[in-house]
Amino acid sequence: MTTAPTTSVTQSISSLLPSAATPSTTNSGSSSTSTSSNIAGAQQSLAGDQQTFLKLLTTQLKNQDPMSPMNTDQFTQQLVAMTGVQQQILSNELLQQLVGNQTGVGDPVSLLGKVVTAPSSQSTVQGGKAAWQFTTAAQAADVQVTVTNNLGQTLAQSDLGPLAAGQYAYNWNGKDLNGVQLADGGSYTLKVTATDAAGSPITSSIFTQGTVSAVNNTGGQVLLTVNGSPVPASSITSVQNTQ
Numbered sequence: 712m713t714t715a716p717t718t719s720v721t722q723s724i725s726s727l728l729p730s731a732a733t734p735s736t737t738n739s740g741s742s743s744t745s746t747s748s749n750i751a752g753a754q755q756s757l758a759g760d761q762q763t764f765l766k767l768l769t770t771q772l773k774n775q776d777p778m779s780p781m782n783t784d785q786f787t788q789q790l791v792a793m794t795g796v797q798q799q800i801l802s803n804e805l806l807q808q809l810v811g812n813q814t815g816v817g818d819p820v821s822l823l824g825k826v827v828t829a830p831s832s833q834s835t836v837q838g839g840k841a842a843w844q845f846t847t848a849a850q851a852a853d854v855q856v857t858v859t860n861n862l863g864q865t866l867a868q869s870d871l872g873p874l875a876a877g878q879y880a881y882n883w884n885g886k887d888l889n890g891v892q893l894a895d896g897g898s899y900t901l902k903v904t905a906t907d908a909a910g911s912p913i914t915s916s917i918f919t920q921g922t923v924s925a926v927n928n929t930g931g932q933v934l935l936t937v938n939g940s941p942v943p944a945s946s947i948t949s950v951q952n953t954q
Contacts, residue, residue, distance in 0.1 A: 764789065819933045819944045822923045826951040827937060831919040835898050835939025836885045842921075842938065843901045846878045848914040851905040858883050859900050866899065874905070898940055918948075 768789075834841040847854065854874045858867040866887040871879075881901065885893050905913040925936035926944075933944040 819926050819935065822935060822944070822947070822950060823926060824922060826920065826922050827935065827942075827947050828918055828920045828949040829935075829937065829942045829946045830916065830948070831937075831940065831942055831946075832900050832902070832917040833898055833940045834901065834919055836893055836895050837939050838895065839885045839892060841883045841885060841899055843881045843883075843917055844878060844920055845881065845901070845903045845915055845917045847874055847876050847903075847905050848916075849876050849907065850874075851876075851913050852908040854903065854905045854915075856881055857902045857904070859902065861898060861900075866893070896939070 828844075832843070834843055841858075845856075851874045854871040856869050856871060857865055859865055867883055868888075869881070871881075883899075883901075885895075887893060901917055903915040903917055905915045907913055919937055919940065919942065921938035923935045923937055924939075927934050927936070927941075929941075934941040935944050935947070936942075
C-alpha cells in the first residue's frame with residue numbers, strides 16, 4: 712500500500728505575530744498618539760494573522776498523514792500563543808485608556824473640594840439660581856444672553872447692552888419667562904450673542920467655575936461634577952484651593 716506524500720506546513724503562530732506595543736507613560740502628547748497607532752496596527756495585524764493561522768491549520772489537517780495525524784499538543788500550543796497575543800493587545804489598550812485619562816492637572820480625585828474652571832455652557836439650578844461666566848473677544852455694542860432647557864425652549868433672556876472686551880459673570884434667578892421658579896437640579900444652557908456696532912458677531916466663550924463635588928468614570932472618561940453639571944476632567948483650565 713502506497714501512502715500519498717504529505718506536505719509539511721507546520722509553523723508556530725507566535726512566529727507570525729508581531730509583539731504588541733506597550734504604552735509609555737512618560738509623554739502624554741505625541742507619545743500617546745504613537746502608542747495608539749501601534750496598538751491599532753497590532754490589532755489589524757492580528758486580524759490578518761488569524762486568517763493565516765486558520766489557513767495553516769486547515770492545510771495541516773488536509774495534508775496530514777492518516778497513519779500519523781497532527782500532534783494535538785502542537786495545535787494547542789498555537790491556540791494558546793494566539794490567545795496570549797490577543798490578551799496582550801487588550802491589556803495594552805486598557806493601559807492606554809488609563810494613561811489617556813490622566814489630566815494635565817494631576818489626579819482627578821485630588822480635585823474634590825477645589826474650585827476649577829472649564830469651558831461649558833451648562834449649569835444646574837442650585838439654591839434657586841444658576842451661574843455662568845463668559846468672555847468677549849472685542850468691544851461689543853450689544854450682548855444678549857439666553858437660557859434654554861434640554862428641549863431647547865427659551866426660559867430667560869437678558870440684554871446686557873454694550874460691553875468691553877473681557878470676562879463677565881451671568882447669574883440667573885432660576886425663573887422662566889412667566890416668573891415661575893424652577894426646581895433645583897435641572898440642567899440649563901446659556902447662549903451668548905455679542906455683536907459690534909455694525910451688527911457683526913463677536914467671538915465669545917462660555918465657561919463654568921465652581922467647586923468639584925464628585926468624580927466619576929463614565930465610559931472610560933473622567934467626569935467632574937461642577938455646579939451640578941458633568942465636566943470632562945481633561946477640559947479643566949485652572950484649579951484653585953478653597954482655603
